[in-house]
Amino acid sequence: MKNDEFIVVRLEEVHRESGDTTTLTIPYKLNSKPGQFVMLWLPGKGEKPISISGEKEGKFQVSVCAVGPFSEAVSKLKKGDKIGFRGPFGTHFKIPKDSTSLAMVGGGYGSAPLSYLAEEATAQGKKVYFIEGARTKARLLFTERMKQAGAEVLLCTDDGSEGPKCYSPDVLKTVLETHKIDKVFTCGPEIMMKKVAELSKEAKIRCEVSMERYMKCGIGICGQCCVDDIGLCLCTNGPIIPGDLALEIKEFGSYHRDSTGKKV
């Protein structure tokens, strides 16, 4: 019978990224795909959904930004410490077989699952334009990793400390105007993703967005992550959904529900 019990193993590696982000390497063959997530568990500290930032050679990685008590506790973990997880859960990004050029637009921690996707895409011989925006240079994530993977990295910052002083959808707009792009992928703040989905729709290019909501179970039952008005359950029917579908979701880019179910 189906069962998603926690698996608890010892961390193989803990790597500090830029900003407050930490990447954990977990020695377990998850058979994940880019865009999927795991429920990460630290006994006594709680459990959170975290997107997978890479998997190869029987190990997977998650990148966690210290924003609250749970992620701060995760950030303090050391090699050899125990960590629990269940998953992988949710839908994944799909690289079309017939595609040659792909654009990825990441903002903040959204770059984590996109770097996993970019590595898979370049390994398949696809041309990847990796557009990343952040508030400031020090907040840019995984740029070296993307360059190493062979992606063309296009950076921008809100303050102009790296790349042009603009938002990542502005860069996407230029890329779409000057290159033939077969599909667009995006993960990051919803206002950014909404803009990306709209630009892709206007340009008649396929698009996938990563949309998340407060999740408790991760397995499609608690109902906490169901969105208005279509009632789509994002932990099982998402987080990766077509851009056009995201644009049909009333709350996309405007509101969400907290742990009680209250709209905020």
Add this chain to the structure above:
Amino acid sequence: MLSTELAGVKLKSPTVLASGILGVTGASLAAVAKAGAGAVTSKSISLQGRKGHPTPVIATYSQGMVNAVGLSNAGVDETLAEIEFAVKNAGAPVIASIFASTITEFGKVAGAVSQANPDIIEVNISCPNVEDEFGRPFACDPGIAAVVTKKVKKSTNIPIFVKLSPNVPNIAPIAKAVQNEGADGITAVNTVGPGMVINIEAAAPVLTNKVGGVSGPAIKPIAVKCVYEAYKATGLPIIGTGGVTTGRDAVEMIMAGASAAGIGTGVYYRGPEIFSKVSEEIQEFMDKEGYKSIDEMRGVAHEER
């Protein structure tokens, strides 16, 4: 042939989404109804909002799951719009589940939630994962269960179903007690236990609350027995809930005396499509065995051979 009735409320299929599953938002309830549920039940609503227990709140194991969500909800004022949305868009009866920590509050929540015009109000007096806060569930004492029923009945004109606990030596006197105070029906049963799952590598209970209500296939025989006893004692319409995953499980509940089968944990195993699948499976069984209606199957296991 699959139609059934719960205290005058007509259902196209004898399958009901159980409370606590996919029931936080009106949009989600409507989506489950469109996926084939005969009726849908909201997550339990209280007077004030509640954060519930810290995660992990759900632990699966080989035969089911243990949960301690902790009755999180946004409070009745915030939730009214969700119930209204479901009533307007589900195309199937909507059951609003309510709970409270005092008799007076039960009356207030029932009155408030009635403004959204749900088809049925389910009175949850049996959640086993908040004992630290609320003490023993009201459903464990026939006297208290009766007083709550009386209070809710006075506070609304909508039919009420009282949700009972399996964690009692004998459910019959409690079922009888709520019937005597005017309950229009019974939902049997809430989760079993509470129980505990320990992860042995972590050497710790999985749930942050340590204990939680047990659901899923493991509890089905307990639920069937409770439905059987409650039906025998009252003859009231019953939503038979606990471990229903297939059409055959649902038939078992109906033969024990249920008018419809509640499905919760089953959604984990088979997705929201479980409602249409279970309906088809019930129909297949009825065709094979020559039953013409749900009513004809109801309670047949009580007949002496």
